[in-house]
Amino acid sequence: MEQRLHRIEIETRGRGLVAITDQVCGWAECQGFATGLLTIWCRHTSASLLVQENASPDVQADLEDFFRRLVPDSGNSRYRHEDEGPDDMPAHIRAALTQTQLSIPVADRRLVLGTWQGVYLYEHRTNPHRRELILHLIGEPSPK
Amino acid sequence: MEQRLHRIEIETRGRGLVAITDQVCGWAECQGFATGLLTIWCRHTSASLLVQENASPDVQADLEDFFRRLVPDSGNSRYRHEDEGPDDMPAHIRAALTQTQLSIPVADRRLVLGTWQGVYLYEHRTNPHRRELILHLIGEPSPK
Amino acid sequence: MEQRLHRIEIETRGRGLVAITDQVCGWAECQGFATGLLTIWCRHTSASLLVQENASPDVQADLEDFFRRLVPDSGNSRYRHEDEGPDDMPAHIRAALTQTQLSIPVADRRLVLGTWQGVYLYEHRTNPHRRELILHLIGEPSPK
Numbered sequence: 001m002e003q004r005l006h007r008i009e010i011e012t013r014g015r016g017l018v019a020i021t022d023q024v025c026g027w028a029e030c031q032g033f034a035t036g037l038l039t040i041w042c043r044h045t046s047a048s049l050l051v052q053e054n055a056s057p058d059v060q061a062d063l064e065d066f067f068r069r070l071v072p073d074s075g076n077s078r079y080r081h082e083d084e085g086p087d088d089m090p091a092h093i094r095a096a097l098t099q100t101q102l103s104i105p106v107a108d109r110r111l112v113l114g115t116w117q118g119v120y121l122y123e124h125r126t127n128p129h130r131r132e133l134i135l136h137l138i139g140e141p142s143p144k
Numbered sequence: 145m146e147q148r149l150h151r152i153e154i155e156t157r158g159r160g161l162v163a164i165t166d167q168v169c170g171w172a173e174c175q176g177f178a179t180g181l182l183t184i185w186c187r188h189t190s191a192s193l194l195v196q197e198n199a200s201p202d203v204q205a206d207l208e209d210f211f212r213r214l215v216p217d218s219g220n221s222r223y224r225h226e227d228e229g230p231d232d233m234p235a236h237i238r239a240a241l242t243q244t245q246l247s248i249p250v251a252d253r254r255l256v257l258g259t260w261q262g263v264y265l266y267e268h269r270t271n272p273h274r275r276e277l278i279l280h281l282i283g284e285p286s287p288k
Numbered sequence: 289m290e291q292r293l294h295r296i297e298i299e300t301r302g303r304g305l306v307a308i309t310d311q312v313c314g315w316a317e318c319q320g321f322a323t324g325l326l327t328i329w330c331r332h333t334s335a336s337l338l339v340q341e342n343a344s345p346d347v348q349a350d351l352e353d354f355f356r357r358l359v360p361d362s363g364n365s366r367y368r369h370e371d372e373g374p375d376d377m378p379a380h381i382r383a384a385l386t387q388t389q390l391s392i393p394v395a396d397r398r399l400v401l402g403t404w405q406g407v408y409l410y411e412h413r414t415n416p417h418r419r420e421l422i423l424h425l426i427g428e429p430s431p432k
Contacts, residue, residue: 001145001147001282001289003289003323003324003427003428005323005393005395035147035149035280036147037181037183037280037282037325039325039391039393041392041393041400043400043401043402043403043405044402044404044405045339045340045341045402045404045405046341050240051189051239051244052189052236052239052240053189053190053236056225056227058223058224058225059225059233059236061224061225062223062224062225062233062236062237063236063237063240065223066215066237070214070358071354079346079350079353080346080349080350081344081346081347081349081350083344089347089350092340092341092347092350092351093350093351093354095339095340096338096340096351096386097241097385097386098240098241099243099244099387100339100390100405101339101390101391101392102244102245103183103245103247103391104185104245105149105183105185105278105280107149107278107280112185112187112278113187114187114188114189114276115187116188116189117187117188117189117244132402134393134395134400136323136325136393136395138282138289138325138426138427139147139282140147145289145291145426179291179293179424180291181325181327181424181426194384195333195383195388196333196380196383196384197333197334197380200369200371202367202368202369203369203377203380205368205369206367206368206369206377206380206381207380207381207384209367210359210381214358241385242384242385243387246388246389247327247389247391248329248389249293249327249329249422249424251293251422251424256329256331256422257331258331258332258333258420259331260332260333261331261332261333261388282426283291283426284291
């Protein structure tokens with residue numbers, strides 16, 4: 001059994017989903033593990049991870065609408081914590097409602113994502129940010 | 145250290161929770177690992193995983209009421225994405241708010257679920273579907 | 289590759305976040321694994337796990353306000369399940385919206401938490417409770 005670690009940086013363009021499926025699968029599947037478990041860790045509390053439908057851009061727009069209604073940006077002193085602006089506290093709440101970590105099994109050298117599943121980094125701040133993810137893979141390297 | 149993989153199919157009867165505790169524990173505990181980590185991966189974006197109270201059916205009904213109010217089915221062009229009907233986009237949002245993956249430690253040959261914890265597949269579509277879960281177990285087989 | 293298991297008990301003071309970062313990191317980092325994966329499992333359905341900003345107490349107060357508005361305590365027969373009081377069903381719903389499990393990679397002998405990330409047990413009941421967490425660590429012990 002072996003382990004591998006990797007660190008990736010994602011430049012976001014402000015609020016919204018950034019597809020990371022190719023980057024994550026690419027690295028994990030390059031390690032040549034027949035069977036294993038990949039863990040993705042997001043090192044932030046105002047960005048998070050999400051598995052979502054990977055085909056229709058409308059899904060992403062509807063999802064963003066939903067979160068915008070559910071966790072409105074600040075106004076009328078809605079939140080105590082506004083140090084970094086009206087999107088600061090909403091970003092923490094959105095992160096609490098989604099994922100900081102995902103662990104995806106590897107089978108037959110591939111991540112077991114379903115056909116319609118994409119992996120996304122969800123940026124919750126309105127301004128662009130540089131985000132850092134840690135990838136950890138444990139498993140059995142395939143015989144050459 | 146060894147790994148095991150397994151694939152299970154669940155037939156759902158439309159929106160609601162399907163108990164999978166017995167099926168998941170049954171497989172995992174049969175592998176004879178004294179200590180380990182079981183990961184469950186749901187290969188869908190309109191169904192998800194949930195740990196919930198396993199005793200009262202009222203909990204499930206109240207939970208479903210809550211999600212129905214929080215994420216109403218489509219009407220008045222609430223969502224852009226309605227390709228598969230009024231429950232299509234709400235299903236994606238419900239999945240985003242719950243889990244696609246769960247990892248449960250194994251100790252003394254058993255999953256460490258609390259007394260009142262059940263593991264559920266949460267079907268978010270109104271029609272019955274066939275859902276696929278991948279189980280991955282890593283750990284140390286017990287000496288015979 | 290080796291595994292370690294540990295069980296911790298947390299005394300909560302009723303609804304709110306309890307910081308467990310030091311306790312969790314302390315145990316995990318004491319095991320002397322250079323690289324690994326730590327999994328935390330919460331054995332309850334009315335308390336859960338959360339990664340949140342670890343600097344400002346205002347974040348915790350705003351987060352609690354948000355959940356209190358989103359999942360109001362019982363009244364006017366809002367919920368069927370009220371066996372243990374008006375905070376019973378809301379606690380189950382809050383747990384469903386947050387995490388029962390977290391898996392955090394270990395790199396260079398340390399958990400890869402971001403600078404502002406704290407790990408919390410989120411007590412959702414209004415009365416104090418004793419809560420139980422299981423920690424599972426898998427990885428490679430460092431050479432002495």
